[in-house]
Amino acid sequence: MDVDLRAVAELARYVGSREHKKAPSYAGPPGLRADASCCPPELATDAGVPTAWLRRAIPQGSTGGPWEGRSPGFPRYVWYKHDETVYEGRLVNREQGQYKGYPLEKSEWPAALMGMNADS
16 A cells, blocks of 8 residues: 555544543543543643644554545554553544544553654
């Protein structure tokens, strides 16, 4: 697949999900699911930080799953390592490139991510 990853990254945007929030946020009222990881409170107040992470990770190829939406579309998954935590972005709107995200347990980290895109 010949895709301009930088162009795709410019269109990607983090919108979040109330299913990963304990407090009100830009994603709406809290609605943390019992089986969902909780978004760190410091990320629940500004979608700009996780959007910047998406836009750094995509050009590095830290993506997975099928590409969805109109050509070239968006990757279903995007991973970003911040400090000692890996976050997974999951495409929630394939036409507009909108993502939600959540921290992963270390056992869930994609092997290809090790050493990539850490911002620390």
